Amino acid sequence: MKKIEAIIRPEKLECVKKALEESGYVAMTITEVKGRGEQKGIKLQFRGRIMDVDMLPKIKIEIVADDEDVEEIINTIIQNARTGKYGDGKIFVLPVERSIRIRTGEIKS
């Protein structure tokens, strides 16, 4: 089991959500986050002064999936969240030890 954490553009959430659902991955957790990548956000240029906007709003999607589904989920996210410009975000994959369903106590590991 793996946990996929994807940081994406807020405006891309709807497409990503829809595409994942169509591929059969419905369960996910979504958080509004702020952050910056290697470009340190965006520099806005005004006449004679530069303004840094370094913490940009993003969306974090968290999905826990079986190992064999991970690649498909990653590809779906990439295809639907990419604009080709700086700030498209990142995807992280983490190992998961156990998942427990609270309602039934059912354990997956």
Next chain:
Amino acid sequence: MNPGDVAWLLTSTALVMLMTPGLGLFYGGMVGKKNVLSMISMSFITFAVVSIQWVLLGYTMAFGRDISGLLGGLEHIGLKDLKMIDYAFVAFQLVFAAITLAIITSAMAERVKFSAFILFAVLWTSIVYDPLAHWVWGNGWLAKLGALDFAGGTVVHISSGFSALALAFVVGKRRGFGEYSMEPHNIPMTLLGAALLWFGWFGFNAGSALAANDLAANAFIVTNTAASAGAISWLIVSWIKGKPGSLGIVSGAIAGLVAITPAAGFVDPLSAIIIGVVAGVICYYAMLFRISKGIDESLDAWAIHGVGGFWGAIATGIFASVGATGLLLGNVGQLVAQIIGAVSAALYAFVLTLIIAKFVDMTIGLRVSNEEEYVGLDVSQHGEVAYT
């Protein structure tokens, strides 16, 4: 004017003043959270800019001595040669000029430079609003024609609605419009704004009697009646297609308020129900039409104020029975005058706004850069953040 009339006029002025920031909240809730301050700021700066312009130039252009039916003379520049009691009327008319311009910010949402908006504001209020106010209320050519506009259906709503449409064509769509969802970020804020608009509208319409009398009382009750009828009819037609949204209730109420505005001093409460019901339905379909055509007139000033105002002008010509007669009482001429007034105001506002917007675009540029639009106008235009 007797003291009671003066008291009611000043009270109405204060009521209508609250509509402009109220409109800012109404619009502000409907945009993204990165643009809410920009939206509210546009309403506030509108009020400030128009207040100064009105004192210096606007009042005299609208209400000065008539020059061939088209414009007021300049004898009252800077409110020269007016008695202090006249100031009550000057102030009352000022708050109308302000809200009219603020309505147009619908088409500016989330993409227009603050500086460009201020330049546009000064030009628009001088070139479009002041002459129109003169035509209808300042003894200009539409007044001589006999076109009725009790409280500004034509001067305020048709003009702002059709100007917003023209502006939407010049400014263009928001980046990502139609591509990803642009949900309202704070519906309670929009509902609060709508409440302030409804509240202020009593001053708008009942104040337009310019007296504390039976006409004011009539305007007051028909205003509330049409607002309620519009709220219910928009709710019903939108409920058939989905859920009864709170935004539908207030949008319908405003459609009803817009439509009753020109008729408020001329129709009875039962006619007000019909006017409001029809307004809720046609403004709702105007909004669907606007969306189907992919026009980003973002917050529907055209669908609600433009179309609702147009219907109100025509409805005045149909239902007038108080102090005037309309089609139902056999007066075809009144309906003709109403149609001429509505069409000419819509055309004048639309064409002149196209020209003014093009001019602003070619001189200082209307739109913010792509990066500025992406991070939002609150940060890029004002250096502020609404929610931390």
